[in-house]
Amino acid sequence: MVRRRSRSRDWGPPVCPGGGSGWRSSSSGGLGRREAPERLPLNMAAAAAAASPAGGGGCCPAGPGGGSVPVLFCFSVFARPSTVPHGAGYELLIQKFLSLYGDQLDMHRKFVVQLFAEEWSQYIDLPKGFVVSERCKVRLVPLQIQITTLGNLTPSSTVFFCCDMQERFRPAIKYFGDIISVGQRLVQGARILGIPVIVTEQYPKGLGSTVQEIDLTGVKLVLPKTKFSMVLPEVEAALADIPGVRSVVLFGVETHVCIQQTALELVGRGVEVHIVADATSSRSMMDRMFALERLARTGIIVTTSEAILLQLVADKDHPKFKEIQNIIKASAPESGLLSKV
Numbered sequence: 001m002v003r004r005r006s007r008s009r010d011w012g013p014p015v016c017p018g019g020g021s022g023w024r025s026s027s028s029g030g031l032g033r034r035e036a037p038e039r040l041p042l043n044m045a046a047a048a049a050a051a052s053p054a055g056g057g058g059c060c061p062a063g064p065g066g067g068s069v070p071v072l073f074c075f076s077v078f079a080r081p082s083t084v085p086h087g088a089g090y091e092l093l094i095q096k097f098l099s100l101y102g103d104q105l106d107m108h109r110k111f112v113v114q115l116f117a118e119e120w121s122q123y124i125d126l127p128k129g130f131v132v133s134e135r136c137k138v139r140l141v142p143l144q145i146q147i148t149t150l151g152n153l154t155p156s157s158t159v160f161f162c163c164d165m166q167e168r169f170r171p172a173i174k175y176f177g178d179i180i181s182v183g184q185r186l187v188q189g190a191r192i193l194g195i196p197v198i199v200t201e202q203y204p205k206g207l208g209s210t211v212q213e214i215d216l217t218g219v220k221l222v223l224p225k226t227k228f229s230m231v232l233p234e235v236e237a238a239l240a241d242i243p244g245v246r247s248v249v250l251f252g253v254e255t256h257v258c259i260q261q262t263a264l265e266l267v268g269r270g271v272e273v274h275i276v277a278d279a280t281s282s283r284s285m286m287d288r289m290f291a292l293e294r295l296a297r298t299g300i301i302v303t304t305s306e307a308i309l310l311q312l313v314a315d316k317d318h319p320k321f322k323e324i325q326n327i328i329k330a331s332a333p334e335s336g337l338l339s340k341v
Contacts, residue, residue, distance in 0.1 A: 074139035075101045088132045151301045160190045160197040163252025167208035178333040182279040189309045196220040229261040247272045251279035256291035274301045
């Protein structure tokens, strides 16, 4: 694989509709105001799915102006010259990036598309409505750090994950009776608020089914597994069927194994994760404590069942508030979990 470096002047400034670099002067004559960026950030999995299979791996149809324009496509340390039709826009640039670098892209990451502006001697976000009319240089930039969220929850964008709350774990997991009690509160609250619940059972043939105290009536999916993480193809398919999912509320056992691996895998897919501290435990309190500390450092939200349920109703005038209030009227058991978070 050849790595090439190119001087920016060899490829010239980016060209936008009407000329210029996508920046325009403000009416006050001060620093120009930038055009809105084009569709940022980009999810590459969605872009790949939207790409036409007849496109020949990113081969672009002829543009309205005819002819081809040289473009330098940059990603990471690589720079690969290619051509696109005159008048090519955002969609065709994405197809070309996929054809050139598809095997190196993490489809679960989010990216921004930028182009080099000679006027500023640096890359700028691709301006809205950008089309290629002269040679230019563009690059695909992965978002290294996820945008910080405040952990806001809404029923329409939330799914509950109940992980491996099974009968055979009862004698081994510390304070298992307490987390069963809280887990039932959460499942009941999800049912009241119309929130989908996905349940897994680790090797149920040997470890038994979900405990009877947790009423699984109306849950979206109950799935056996051998993988520690809950992120299975069937779970991903179920999530894809639920529009607008942004957050997962996660609880169950064991904190340092299945809960931790599920949380990390979800975060890697861009999902915000809330772990319910009073509804998750392990055989060892040391394992539980260090798992929660590690997960919190990665930006995963460690919270409580009552905080979750009240955040989801948000207002005492919510039509379901009284039903949720009845669930939390008696405080959740604290037991020995409190000092081990």
